[in-house]
Amino acid sequence: MTDTTPGRRGGRQLPTAEELRTWRGFIETTAALSSRLESRLQGDSALSTGDYAVLLALSEAQGQAMRSSELASHIGWERSRLSHHLGRMERRGLIRRQECATVPRGAEVLLTKVGADAFAGATVPHLRAIRELFVDALTPDQIVAAGEIATALRARLDTLGKG
């Protein structure tokens, strides 16, 4: 394992072999974690994490309803993505869409009973899975460190922008 130290010249260099190993472990493990959580949720409640995010937002909204674009920005999705997803959720009866009374071109998304029940049944197993797969896997110090790492990475993403 020859050392590929880029070092010197303080400029824009490539990662070292060690940094790359850490990177791969980190990104692959977090992906695996997401995917495991997804399949746990699916198995426990027949919902995807996307469904869960939508249902969570709607169940917390007053009237259990939100405008489509409001919902999109609340959960941080592109409108196109939300529109596709709502179409699938509507086919399964989890939500309903209707024209918004107040805003002419607006669409109002409503939580149905089926959706509310599905969400109610999903939340405890989902939180339990988060506890088992994340919280219980780490020491308290590591949880704090994970939070700080996420904050630092997020800051970097934000400052670099889409570039």
Added chain:
Amino acid sequence: MTDTTPGRRGGRQLPTAEELRTWRGFIETTAALSSRLESRLQGDSALSTGDYAVLLALSEAQGQAMRSSELASHIGWERSRLSHHLGRMERRGLIRRQECATVPRGAEVLLTKVGADAFAGATVPHLRAIRELFVDALTPDQIVAAGEIATALRARLDTLGKG
């Protein structure tokens, strides 16, 4: 924000509100990081990270060729996923598939010149993006901590198995 401490009874409890905040920040940020890296790679080289993984494996293999199932296990993919992906890569001329001479029912995957060139052009920008978005975002201590967190999470995933 009422404290939802589960604590006591040392049993299988739900995460606290604080743990949940950390969890959300962590999982959403790592997802955003993956997605940003994906779009950087796409913009720099018209390759996806999936393409990159396949091309990396093939370019390191002797003869720049591998059996399909060997490739699948090397990069940790299900065979079905690889088969679909190879179909798309083959349409773009990045790889070629042919019957394996030695193993009757085996398929051999070959790196084409187009694929090798695409990979060669992609690697430096990709490594640079990893440096900018991950390595440079964290302190050396945080990189070490990230590695340890990944190891701990991975261990947890492995011990829990598919359950």
Added chain:
DNA sequence: TTAGCATCATTGACACGTCAACCGGTAGGA
């Protein structure tokens, strides 16, 4: 007034992943 222009939402085309079914061939055991 009307020609742009931004905004809200949907749509279509396509890439990507998973799951389950399938096919062809090889290997064991009745």
Added chain:
DNA sequence: TCCTACCGGTTGACGTGTCAATGATGCTAA
């Protein structure tokens, strides 16, 4: 021998995500 079971690989159906284009509707400025 024949039946079965596995193995390598492909396929189809479907959920999911992005991008670019399209409607439909208001706002604004010549």
